[in-house]
Amino acid sequence: MAETILKVSNIETYYGPIMAIRGVSLEVEEGQMVTVLGANGAGKTTILKTISGVMDPQKGSVTFEGREIQKRDPDWVMRQGIAHVPEGREVFPFLSVRENLMMGAFTRTDRSGVDDDLELVFGYFPVLKERADQRAGNLSGGEQQMLAISRALMSRPRMMLLDEPSLGLSPRLVGEIFGIIRRLNEEQGMTMLLVEQNANMALKTAHHGYVLEVGRIVMEDSCARLMEKEDIQEFYLGVKDEGARGKRRWKKKKLWR
Amino acid sequence: MLINGIAVGCIYGMIALGFVLIYKATEAVNFAQGDIMMLGAFAAFSIIALLGFNYWVGLFGAILIMAVFGYALEALLLRPVIGQPQFAIVMLTIGLGFIFRTVAGAIWGHDPSAFYTPFTGKVSSFGPVVIAQENLAIIIGTALLCLVLYLFFTRTRLGVAMQASSQNQLAAYYMGIPVKRVFSLIWAISAGVAAVAGVLLSPLTLIDPGTMGFFGIKAFAAAVLGGFGSIPGALVGGILIGLVEQFAGRYLPAGFQETSAYLVLLLVLVLKPSGLFGQMAQKKV
Numbered sequence: 001m002a003e004t005i006l007k008v009s010n011i012e013t014y015y016g017p018i019m020a021i022r023g024v025s026l027e028v029e030e031g032q033m034v035t036v037l038g039a040n041g042a043g044k045t046t047i048l049k050t051i052s053g054v055m056d057p058q059k060g061s062v063t064f065e066g067r068e069i070q071k072r073d074p075d076w077v078m079r080q081g082i083a084h085v086p087e088g089r090e091v092f093p094f095l096s097v098r099e100n101l102m103m104g105a106f107t108r109t110d111r112s113g114v115d116d117d118l119e120l121v122f123g124y125f126p127v128l129k130e131r132a133d134q135r136a137g138n139l140s141g142g143e144q145q146m147l148a149i150s151r152a153l154m155s156r157p158r159m160m161l162l163d164e165p166s167l168g169l170s171p172r173l174v175g176e177i178f179g180i181i182r183r184l185n186e187e188q189g190m191t192m193l194l195v196e197q198n199a200n201m202a203l204k205t206a207h208h209g210y211v212l213e214v215g216r217i218v219m220e221d222s223c224a225r226l227m228e229k230e231d232i233q234e235f236y237l238g239v240k241d242e243g244a245r246g247k248r249r250w251k252k253k254k255l256w257r
Numbered sequence: 258m259l260i261n262g263i264a265v266g267c268i269y270g271m272i273a274l275g276f277v278l279i280y281k282a283t284e285a286v287n288f289a290q291g292d293i294m295m296l297g298a299f300a301a302f303s304i305i306a307l308l309g310f311n312y313w314v315g316l317f318g319a320i321l322i323m324a325v326f327g328y329a330l331e332a333l334l335l336r337p338v339i340g341q342p343q344f345a346i347v348m349l350t351i352g353l354g355f356i357f358r359t360v361a362g363a364i365w366g367h368d369p370s371a372f373y374t375p376f377t378g379k380v381s382s383f384g385p386v387v388i389a390q391e392n393l394a395i396i397i398g399t400a401l402l403c404l405v406l407y408l409f410f411t412r413t414r415l416g417v418a419m420q421a422s423s424q425n426q427l428a429a430y431y432m433g434i435p436v437k438r439v440f441s442l443i444w445a446i447s448a449g450v451a452a453v454a455g456v457l458l459s460p461l462t463l464i465d466p467g468t469m470g471f472f473g474i475k476a477f478a479a480a481v482l483g484g485f486g487s488i489p490g491a492l493v494g495g496i497l498i499g500l501v502e503q504f505a506g507r508y509l510p511a512g513f514q515e516t517s518a519y520l521v522l523l524l525v526l527v528l529k530p531s532g533l534f535g536q537m538a539q540k541k542v
Contacts, residue, residue, distance in 0.1 A: 083431070086428060106432050
């Protein structure tokens with residue numbers, strides 16, 4: 001088994017008086033792609049924000065490569081080697097694509113290494129090379145997502161946190177982005193923690209999955225086995241309209257409570 | 258008179274630049290900008306008139322002192338207030354402005370003072386056009402300063418990082434940019450710009466704690482006219498306000514020279530609140 005690179009132990013995070021994360025623990029091994037599934041408001045983004053230092057947990061610890069990183073500034077955490085691809089892309093709209101990428105490499109001083117990585121990134125996302133001098137705000141949603149992922153790669157991180165890369169994208173683009181995410185994991189050996197609502201895509205791509213509901217981990221297994229579970233099939237892979245949610249709430253939540 | 262207007266306008270533009278830099282980055286309006294300029298002028302006055310160094314030492318000394326001052330101001334006083342309502346920051350900076358004025362009065366006296374500059378009382382003539390060198394110095398100084406700032410913000414890593422932090426603070430954090438320090442540095446730059454403005458302005462108006470504060474308010478009008486948040490807008494707005502003021506003094510009844518800037522401010526707010534160069538872009542989802 002590979003070594004555990006990130007270990008989140010029993011964290012509790014609050015938005016003001018509201019407890020968003022109620023004691024979550026999870027582990028990510030080196031080279032592994034781990035996904036956290038959950039519906040809206042389950043606390044997926046909050047977990048990532050707690051790891052990257054944007055939010056501070058009231059309790060619990062986050063350990064990255066054997067060092068505690070909770071309650072530090074996000075720029076410090078980033079310099080430890082955790083790159084965060086935020087939800088909703090968050091590119092710098094008035095900077096060019098190239099400048100956005102160079103901002104990803106802000107913490108690095110090895111010029112030639114940065115140039116190599118720029119070529120690497122352009123190799124994965126050729127469309128960014130075509131648009132290198134355009135303002136990032138003028139890119140399409142899918143291109144912005146690619147830019148956000150590339151920008152995180154430019155810091156040559158030890159690990160990436162991906163927050164809903166499928167948000168607001170067409171199914172074809174989602175497939176494309178996930179294809180590249182998988183390639184990054186396989187070819188670059190990039191360790192990834194992926195948070196998704198698109199359970200089908202996430203389970204197919206990742207190795208290990210956690211299911212989060214209202215701030216708690218309710219299930220944890222390898223993705224292959226998770227996909228076979230009846231509950232997952234019904235609530236996360238089936239049709240997720242209002243009716244299905246109502247049914248889940250009142251009839252069939254026994255398995256994990 | 259045109260040149261005079263442009264020169265004064267450049268000063269407004271420089272102060273407005275300070276407003277805009279800080280506003281863009283931190284979304285706070287620093288109403289003490291005019292007073293920081295006054296302090297910059299006094300810093301130069303101390304170095305030149307009291308310590309006896311030459312003008313250039315005074316100029317760069319003042320920039321340096323004010324930059325450090327701006328940095329410390331942000332780090333010590335404003336950072337704790339971030340996250341509080343906007344109003345708290347506004348009140349804080351207005352209050353700071355009063356404190357600066359009073360303290361400056363207590364240290365250097367409330368009477369107008371002046372220091373020797375290489376430009377005082379000299380003129381340059383270009384064919385038939387005769388220009389006072391003080392004005393020329395202001396215009397050239399502003400142009401140089403803009404060039405330096407432009408190169409800094411577009412060519413250097415730190416400058417681009419500052420743009421990035423102002424466009425998306427959270428993402429800048431994720432990139433590992435030390436956003437807090439960047440904000441302090443922006444205050445430092447903006448205070449340094451104010452110092453340049455103060456030093457260049459001093460031969461025209463003399464330095465005294467009262468009048469220089471008013472420049473801040475007029476420069477605020479310039480920033481609004483240019484579209485708050487636009488750097489070229491701040492300069493254009495400043496020059497326009499300077500010209501309007503000069504021409505109002507010449508062609509309109511007495512008193513209009515002083516009020517014209519505020520009239521412009523009112524008109525802009527009523528007619529085109531986003532200003533001349535308002536930069537608005539919707540975020541795509």
